[in-house]
Amino acid sequence: MNDHDDILIRCHELTKHYRRGDRTVTPLQALDLLVSRGEYxxxxxxxxxGKTTLLNLVAGIDSPSEGKLEVCGQDLTQLSRGRLARWRAHHVGYIFQLYHLVPVLTAFENVELPLLLDDLSRRERRERVESTLALVGLDDRMHHFPRELSGGQEQRVAIARALVGSPELLVADEPTGDLDREAADAVLGLLRSLSREYGKTIVMVTHDPRAAQAADRILHLEKGRLLEQEGA
Amino acid sequence: MFAKGLRLMLLAAKQLVRHKVRTVLTLCGVASGMFLYTAVQTMQHSLDKATRMRAADTTLVVYRENRFCPETSRLPEFYEEEIRRIPGVREVIPIKVTVNNCGASLDVITFRGVPQNRLARYAPEIKIVDGAYEKWLTRDDGALVGKQLATRRGLQPGDAFEAAGVRVVVCGIIDSPLPQDNSVAYVHLAFLQQASRHGLGVVTQFNVRVNASEDLNPVAAAIDARFRSETDPTITQPEKAFLAQTAGELIDLIGFTRWIGLGAVLAVLGLIGNAVLLVVRGRVCENAVLQTVGFPGTAVGFVVLCEGVLLGLFGSGIGAGLATAFLVWRPFTFGNEGQTIALVPDASLFVNGVGLALLLGMLASLWPAWVAMRKPIVESLRT
Known part of the structure; x- marks a missing residue:
């Protein structure tokens, strides 16, 4: 594998503007970034x-105003809305701070959501969902509704939902921001093992230095620009 | 593609089933609207069936000129033989009609006095579903009661009942493809004549069967010409035109219900539209999450559309089904000036009602679905 193949995320002069009232806000400004496969x-x-803006661009749920953005070998600026949706389904898993589980669906049904539009049989879907829930340690809670789970368990269901499509890239927006310390440690441990044992590339936004310490590399952003890089 | 659509529809169904209160309230509203719509459509349909001329119609009604109520239409019974001689006439039957209420009413009881030995020949389509025809032939005060009237009044063979000053004993329950026959009681002509103050030899009308439908107008003209100079001149019309003219007020009244039906349809449209729009507004973030995990906007819109369609489908199924069941359980007969129109529910009306509500559900959900699929993900996640 050469260097080119080793890079999963390639941002060049990445800029994002949007209008707020009569002024233009620039949360991200001419940002250059390379993220290797398997990097945390x-x-x-x-x-x-600009942390979350960068995360949203990398996850393909927002589009840059200027610059180049290539993720998993795909120039995201060239994809239509529909193709971008299918690309997300196969390449990215998104973990939200507030879990964002669908309240009327069970843990199993929430995790199954990304697979509903795939050409998988019911049995294949069931097997993948069950094994993913087992991976996050919730195989005994799969028929519980979100309201019947603790915050930590909900976040693990959300991680399972992000993982079930076997994406190369996991993006997490403050995944421990709404959890107590014990639950946060469990989630961080899970993310670490996904990186170490399963080789997933993880990009995580966090305010918590403890959470950041679990990563291979920490980037600091301020006013839409990268300030410094440090190894964990 | 089909399997994916089915999975999304199942997702929509889960959203509905697991938001019980909201769904039940919406279904109640849709069902009420469709109950009203189906009842109105049943009225329109029954009226249409009773009054619209069809190519196969061959019956004329001979009535006293310038009279509109059976109490005032009096014709000599001997006209029968004169009518029978007119070319094109196949069968004639004198009928004495007595009603309990000549005005507009929802509970009209109509007695039709006919020569007892000629009913089977004149109306072979009538079937006895309970009791015995032979018993009616031999019993002077016997009555063959239409099945709708029997259901409405809870009558069975052997029961006696009285209306409009006429007391009869039920000898049989009849069923006829002509809805009007199912809401009247056939009795012996002489018995009814004697029971009325007009006495023997006077009838209300003659029903005339002609050989072919093209004979209707020439025969009607010939009958009226024959009696023009008599003391009791006649007016002869096809049966359905006669009904349409005689029950004019009733038809105007039923015609007005068309607007009630339209109102019910608009109410259902608004109700589903409002319910689905509220659903979409309450699920902005949830829909953004679906798109984040890989649902294209069209799939999110399809789920919303399915929710509207399912609400329409089940709400109308309940409403139209209840209306049909109610009209079967409690049959109504509109009557005016002695003419009756039975409200007969029809399977096609149920199917049309459900189909219409399905369409309404789809129409009402189009805008909410569009809103759901076009909203930017990042903006939605912030709500």
């Missing part, structure tokens, strides 16, 4: 520094 990257910085 933490993004830190104050509120409004």
């Amino acid at each position: 990257l933490a993004l830190m910085g104050p509120s409004g520094s």
Whole structure:
């Protein structure tokens, strides 16, 4: 594998503007970034520094205003809305701070969501969902609704939902931000093992230095620019 | 593709089933609207069936000129033989009609007095579903009661009942493909004549069967010409035109219900539209999550559309089904000036009602579905 193949995320002069009232806001400004396959990257910085914007661009749920963005070998700026949706289904798993599980669906049904539009049989879907829930340690809670789970368990269901499509890239927006210390440790341990044992590339936004310490590399952003890089 | 659509529909169904209160309230509203719509459609359909001329119609009604109520239409019974001689006439039957209420009413009881030995020949389509025809032939005060009237009044063979000053004993329950026959009681002509103050030899009308439908107008003209100079001149019309003219007020009234039906349809449209729009507004973040995990906007829109369609489908199924069941359980007969129109529910009306509600559900959900599929993901996740 050459260097080119080793890079999963390639950002060049990546800029994002949007209008707020009559002024233009630029949360991300001419950012250059390379993320290797299997790397566990933490993004830190104050509120409004552009962390989540960068995460959303990398996850393909927002589009850059300028610059180049290539993720998993695909130039995301060239994809239509529909193709971008299918690309997300196969290449990215997104973990939210507030879990964002569908409240009327059980843990099993929430995890199954990304597979509903795949050409998998019911049995194949069931096997994948069950094994993914087992991976996050929730095989005994698969028929529980989110309201019947603790915050930590909900976040693990959300991680299972992000993992079930076997994406190369996991993006996590403050995944421990709404959890107590014990649950946060369990989630961080899970992310670490996904990186170490399963080779997943993880980009995680966090305010918590403890959480960032689990990453291979920590990037600091301020006012939409990268400040420094440090190894964990 | 089909399997994926089915999975999304199942997802929509889960959203509905697991939001019980909201769904039940919406279904109640849709069902009420479709109950009203189906009842109105049944009225329209029954009226249409009773009054619209068809190519196969061959019956004329001979009535007293310038009279509109059976109490005032009096014709000599001997006209029968004169009518029978007119070319094109196949069968004539004198009928004495007595009703309990000549005005517009929802509970009309109509007695039709006919020569007892000629009913089977004149109306072979009538079937006895309970009791015995032979018993009616031999019993002077016997009555063959239409099945709708029997159901409405809870009558069975052997029961006696009285209306409009006429007391009869039920000898049989009849079923006829002509809805009007199912809401009347056939009795002996002489018995009914004697029971009325007009006495023997006077009838209300003659029903005339002609050889072919093209004979209707020439025969009607010939009958009226024959009696023009008599003391009791006649007016002869095809049976359905006669009904349409005689029950004009009733038809105007039923015609008005068309607007009620339209109102019910608009109410259902608004109700589903409102319910689905509220669903979409309450699920902005959830829909953004679906798109984040790989649902294209069209799939999110399809789920929303399915919710509207399912609400329409089940709400109308309940409403139209209840209306049909209610009209079967409690049959109504509209009556005016002695003419009756039975409200007969029809399977096609149920199917049309459900189909219409399905379409309404789809129409009402189009805008909410569009809103759901076009909203930017990042903006939605912030809500």
